[in-house]
Amino acid sequence: MDKQDFVIRFAGEGGQGLVTSADALSRAAAHAGYFVQTHSTFPSQIMGGPASSQVRISTTPVLNSGDGVDVLVALNQYAYDHHHQDLNVGGVTIYNAEEYELPDGGDYFGIRADELAKSTGNARAANMVSIGAVANLIDFDLRQIDAFITQRFTRGRDGDDEIIEANIKAVRLGSEVATDAGFKVGKLLAPDPPDYEQIVVTGNAALSLGATAAGLEFYVGYPISPATTVLIWMENNLWGEGRFVHQVASEIEAINAILGAGFAGKKSMTATAGPGFSLMSEGLGLAWMAEIPLVVVDVQRGGPATGLPTKSEQSDLYTCMHPAHGDIKMPVLAPGTIEECFYAGALSVNWAERYQGPVILLSEFGLAERGENIRRPDLSSISTESRTLVNQEDNGKRYDSWDGTTPLPGMPIPGGPGAYVANGSEHDEIGDTTHLPRHHIRLTQRRFKKLDLLNGAHYEIENVDDGVIIMPWGSSKGPAREAYDRLRASGENIGWLYSVALHPLPDEVKQVLDSARKIIVPELNYLGQWSSLLRQEGYPAESITQYTGLPFRPADLVVSIRERITVGATV
Amino acid sequence: MSKRNPEYDFAWCPGCGDFGVRRALQVALENYSTEHEEPQANNIVVAGIGCSGNMVHLVEGDQPFGLHGIHGRALPISFGVKMAKPELNTVVVAGDGDFLSIGAEHIGPAANRNLDVTAVVMDNGVYGLTKGQSSPTTDYGAVTVSTPLGKIETPISPLRHYMSIGVTYIASYYSSKPRVLAKLIQEAMNHRGFSIVHVQSPCTTYNDTYEILKGKPKEGIKGLAYDIPEDHDPTSVQAANDLLDRPGIPLGVIFKYEGKTLQDRYQELQSKAPSKTNEQLLDSYLLKV
Numbered sequence: 001m002d003k004q005d006f007v008i009r010f011a012g013e014g015g016q017g018l019v020t021s022a023d024a025l026s027r028a029a030a031h032a033g034y035f036v037q038t039h040s041t042f043p044s045q046i047m048g049g050p051a052s053s054q055v056r057i058s059t060t061p062v063l064n065s066g067d068g069v070d071v072l073v074a075l076n077q078y079a080y081d082h083h084h085q086d087l088n089v090g091g092v093t094i095y096n097a098e099e100y101e102l103p104d105g106g107d108y109f110g111i112r113a114d115e116l117a118k119s120t121g122n123a124r125a126a127n128m129v130s131i132g133a134v135a136n137l138i139d140f141d142l143r144q145i146d147a148f149i150t151q152r153f154t155r156g157r158d159g160d161d162e163i164i165e166a167n168i169k170a171v172r173l174g175s176e177v178a179t180d181a182g183f184k185v186g187k188l189l190a191p192d193p194p195d196y197e198q199i200v201v202t203g204n205a206a207l208s209l210g211a212t213a214a215g216l217e218f219y220v221g222y223p224i225s226p227a228t229t230v231l232i233w234m235e236n237n238l239w240g241e242g243r244f245v246h247q248v249a250s251e252i253e254a255i256n257a258i259l260g261a262g263f264a265g266k267k268s269m270t271a272t273a274g275p276g277f278s279l280m281s282e283g284l285g286l287a288w289m290a291e292i293p294l295v296v297v298d299v300q301r302g303g304p305a306t307g308l309p310t311k312s313e314q315s316d317l318y319t320c321m322h323p324a325h326g327d328i329k330m331p332v333l334a335p336g337t338i339e340e341c342f343y344a345g346a347l348s349v350n351w352a353e354r355y356q357g358p359v360i361l362l363s364e365f366g367l368a369e370r371g372e373n374i375r376r377p378d379l380s381s382i383s384t385e386s387r388t389l390v391n392q393e394d395n396g397k398r399y400d401s402w403d404g405t406t407p408l409p410g411m412p413i414p415g416g417p418g419a420y421v422a423n424g425s426e427h428d429e430i431g432d433t434t435h436l437p438r439h440h441i442r443l444t445q446r447r448f449k450k451l452d453l454l455n456g457a458h459y460e461i462e463n464v465d466d467g468v469i470i471m472p473w474g475s476s477k478g479p480a481r482e483a484y485d486r487l488r489a490s491g492e493n494i495g496w497l498y499s500v501a502l503h504p505l506p507d508e509v510k511q512v513l514d515s516a517r518k519i520i521v522p523e524l525n526y527l528g529q530w531s532s533l534l535r536q537e538g539y540p541a542e543s544i545t546q547y548t549g550l551p552f553r554p555a556d557l558v559v560s561i562r563e564r565i566t567v568g569a570t571v
Numbered sequence: 572m573s574k575r576n577p578e579y580d581f582a583w584c585p586g587c588g589d590f591g592v593r594r595a596l597q598v599a600l601e602n603y604s605t606e607h608e609e610p611q612a613n614n615i616v617v618a619g620i621g622c623s624g625n626m627v628h629l630v631e632g633d634q635p636f637g638l639h640g641i642h643g644r645a646l647p648i649s650f651g652v653k654m655a656k657p658e659l660n661t662v663v664v665a666g667d668g669d670f671l672s673i674g675a676e677h678i679g680p681a682a683n684r685n686l687d688v689t690a691v692v693m694d695n696g697v698y699g700l701t702k703g704q705s706s707p708t709t710d711y712g713a714v715t716v717s718t719p720l721g722k723i724e725t726p727i728s729p730l731r732h733y734m735s736i737g738v739t740y741i742a743s744y745y746s747s748k749p750r751v752l753a754k755l756i757q758e759a760m761n762h763r764g765f766s767i768v769h770v771q772s773p774c775t776t777y778n779d780t781y782e783i784l785k786g787k788p789k790e791g792i793k794g795l796a797y798d799i800p801e802d803h804d805p806t807s808v809q810a811a812n813d814l815l816d817r818p819g820i821p822l823g824v825i826f827k828y829e830g831k832t833l834q835d836r837y838q839e840l841q842s843k844a845p846s847k848t849n850e851q852l853l854d855s856y857l858l859k860v
Contacts, residue, residue, distance in 0.1 A: 030858055151859065199856035209856075213849050218655055237852060239844035244654045244837070249680040253647040256640070260617070260651025263638055264659075268651070286641050373858055379849055414615045414636040414652070415659050421627055421637035431637065432579040432628045439578075 001090070003186045006138050007066040009054035010130070011083045012075025012096070015047040021073070021127040022053035023371065025134065028148035029057045030200055030373040032141070033193030037062035038371040041550070044225060044309040050078055057140075059189050062372065064478030067555040070185050071137050073130050076100065080108075092183045094133050109181035116173045122166030132174025139187040145171050197376040203341040203367030204271075206374075207297065208233040210345025211269055213377070215384040216295075218266040219245045220257045222276060225309040226368040227299040230271035251276035255283030255296065262287070262294040263422050265413040267349050267386075271297035274307060274316055277323065285324030287358035288447065290422040290431075291399075291411075293387055295348045300364040300474075302549050311549030312366040314474050315525035320360045321503055321533065327444055331355070331454050332502045334362040336477030338372040340458060343382075344500055347457055350385040355450040356411050362502070366475035366524075366551050387411050390418040397429035398422075401442045404449045457501035459509050463488070464495035467517030468565055471497040471541070473530050476552055480522045483557035492565060502530070513539045520544060520564050522557055581625045586779075588772030589622060591746035592693050596664070597630050598753035603660060603760050611635050614660045615652055619645040619674060622700045622774075623666035623693040643674030646681050649688045657834045660760055663690040668698050671707040671727055682737040684833040685764040691756060692767060693746075694729065695774035703777040715777070731815050733767050734808075734826060740766030741811070741826045745784055745796055746773070755824065764832050771796070771820055784820060799823035 008025060010018040019040055026036040037056050043049035056066050068088035074080035077100040084093060087107070095102055097110025113129040128149070135142055149167045153160055201209070208230055219238050221231035231247060238245040244261070248254050251272050258268035272280065277298045287294055300316045302308025320332050331351055335344040341363060348361040390396065390410035398420040400409055412418030421431035426443065428434045472480035477498055484496050497519070499509045513519065513534065519541040521531040528543030535541050544560045546552055583589050600614050611633035618624040620642035627637035640648050645663045653661045665674065670692045681688070697715065698704040704717035707727045714721055733741045740762040742755045752770065759766035773780045786794030799821045804810045811826035847855070 198858040199853060200858050201856045205856065209849075209852055212852065218651070220651070237845070237847060239841065240846040241841075246654070248647070248650075250676070252644065253650070253677065253680065256644040256647035257651035257654075259640070260638070260648040260653075261655035262651075263648075264615070264652045264655035266655040268655075282641050283644070290638070290640075376853060376857065379853070412636075414656055415613050417612070419612050419634040419636050421639050423637075423639045424641055425639060428578050431639070433625070433639070434578045434580055436578060436580075 011079035033191030132171035136178035207345035588746035595752035
């Protein structure tokens with residue numbers, strides 16, 4: 001059966017090269033001109049524990065990790081027991097015959113990958129044996145894998161040729177096992193390679209690239225899953241004159257350090273996850289109150305407390321909107337695809353500069369380490385905004401009243417004119433503490449009025465005339481979009497609304513919400529956080545929630561959205 | 572800024588030690604600026620929360636930049652300021668509660684980095700702004716509003732703590748002689764690395780220690796404070812530790828060590844660090860077909 005789309009999952013124990021296998025297969029497919037998306041799940045430990053890594057290969061851009069699995073490579077009995085039920089009809093399991101046996105007659109066959117790899121003279125080629133078997137099952141052209149292997153291992157070293165030869169042989173041996181077993185899962189359609197340049201990148205790398213493209217100069221952070229790779233990226237790349245990158249002693253140090261740097265004129269950022277974000281609460285309040293530009297990336301994981309450090313959840317939305325005590329509502333950008341991670345990374349830096357305040361970039365585990373091939377961003381299309389600086393003509397009053405009818409007054413920078421005190425206590429025009437009502441009133445209004453400056457984030461509006469609209473946020477966009485497409489194809493009259501900016505919402509999005517009859521929000525949390533925030537604004541929103549630690553499956557969403565369309569509002 | 576700002580609504584109690592420290596800081600900032608031929612705007616004062624933190628609003632004359640942040644976090648804020656603008660003079664002002672209780676976790680990292688900032692710590696042995704609770708330097712057994720039956724923790728020894736954790740300039744003084752204190756603060760500003768000037772700054776309302784510090788010379792009663800002997804060698808770790816073994820409050824420079832600062836170390840890395848343009852960074856992810 002010809003298919004445009006296959007999901008291949010490698011399951012076993014952490015440290016068995018699962019991610020390496022999925023990555024190699026995805027890169028080979030991307031090289032061949034397919035669109036790919038990887039997704040991994042693993043326990044929070046250095047080695048071992050049940051883990052899996054999968055790749056979805058398609059002739060069109062991949063929106064999500066898919067419904068089920070077409071080929072499962074199960075490296076131990078536990079992996080087989082726990083992933084077998086995810087197989088699609090017609091799917092096949094390749095099991096590790098060196099580890100365990102399964103009774104005759106099922107939708108599976110065994111492979112002795114280590115043994116076959118050793119026979120090639122390269123014991124490390126075992127994952128290529130598995131990949132060869134997988135390729136055979138979906139009729140993926142082995143020469144495409146050869147080309148990838150040749151490129152990957154041509155490193156100008158002695159022995160490159162031997163390694164390439166052994167890996168290519170390993171692929172053939174794996175493929176022969178599948179032929180002998182007599183299984184076929186389908187035939188992957190020929191690719192339709194895009195005519196534009198592509199990069200293969202994860203969400204965390206994409207947002208780092210985006211922020212850097214907008215002129216990020218100062219990054220400090222503290223390791224925490226799943227945000228650590230942003231720190232690693234910055235430590236490797238944010239170098240050069242006028243830049244600074246450092247690992248500090250805690251998230252409290254991190255937020256306060258970027259606050260000091262933002263005050264001193266630098267475009268500053270840190271990245272963290274839930275527990276670290278909680279520690280940054282007070283510092284974020286100070287940044288809002290003293291009006292210091294900075295960006296905090298929250299890569300969500302399951303919460304509360306330590307929660308599920310390496311699982312997908314969208315449950316930090318409340319805390320990102322209102323991270324600190326007092327009258328605060330932060331700007332929040334929540335990208336939903338790898339490509340959006342890049343552009344939101346850039347926009348978050350620009351927003352912070354534009355409105356002279358803190359911005360939250362809300363990512364998630366489901367995006368952080370997922371690899372995807374995307375169009376190479378055109379840097380000439382990225383604007384790099386810098387805060388306006390105080391000049392001689394200004395009255396030198398940093399905290400003057402502001403009603404939005406004039407440009408936001410410039411910000412004084414230490415070493416330059418306009419010395420003032422950046423103050424977390426309520427203050428007067430030059431930053432001295434005062435508790436007089438008129439100052440608290442005018443500055444509270446100023447701080448909220450500045451949010452009007454924040455626009456330009458990506459949004460999507462389609463078929464909204466009938467009034468029933470599906471509005472996902474963050475990474476739930478992918479499965480929701482596939483569900484939406486299937487529902488439209490089956491004749492359901494349903495609209496699509498999506499916004500990377502969750503606060504402030506673009507005017508165009510608000511207009512749609514104003515006239516919507518029902519807004520259905522698929523989101524990965526228990527409380528239905530986004531729909532409740534929409535209801536708070538008076539919009540008729542209701543959630544489809546899931547809190548399994550896993551992303552939505554499009555097929556499940558098709559069912560649950562259809563129920564909501566027919567049953568009527570159940571707010 | 573108070574003199575030109577009638578709406579500023581904070582005041583220290585009459586006789587507060589912080590007046591003397593304010594005077595000393597002001598003189599030190601002015602003299603430092605003159606010495607280095609720089610405008611006052613090249614100085615940044617980062618303050619925490621407490622009576623001491625209000626220092627940042629009370630400097631008179633030409634104004635430095637200020638940041639009045641949150642309780643305990645003046646050091647990490649100053650770290651960000653300093654690494655963003657290494658050429659500017661960054662000073663932290665904090666109290667004993669601010670610096671040694673809620674903010675104590677930041678002293679170690681600042682010392683490890685040898686961060687080139689100067690901390691002026693005003694120690695009055697009490698939480699004054701919240702009206703008289705016990706602080707890390709309050710004596711064992713002391714009765715305060717939050718220890719009505721007596722404090723059951725032993726007090727921290729700040730100078731020993733700084734010494735053991737690797738602070739590279741440590742001075743101790745009291746608030747009563749602002750001109751001498753100013754010289755110490757200026758010397759600390761000129762020190763390349765993390766410097767702390769720990770000042771006994773009595774709280775006349777909740778913990779008036781003037782007499783304990785200075786004694787009653789006319790009646791022949793000795794105070795706790797004593798001038799550090801002229802033959803003390805502050806570059807010697809042994810001498811500094813010996814000094815801190817003596818009872819009393821030493822007045823003067825206890826220890827100083829000129830080593831590489833964080834900027835120095837960072838600069839060394841910069842010279843061998845990769846520097847890629849944004850285009851090159853993107854290209855490193857190119858899908859090569």
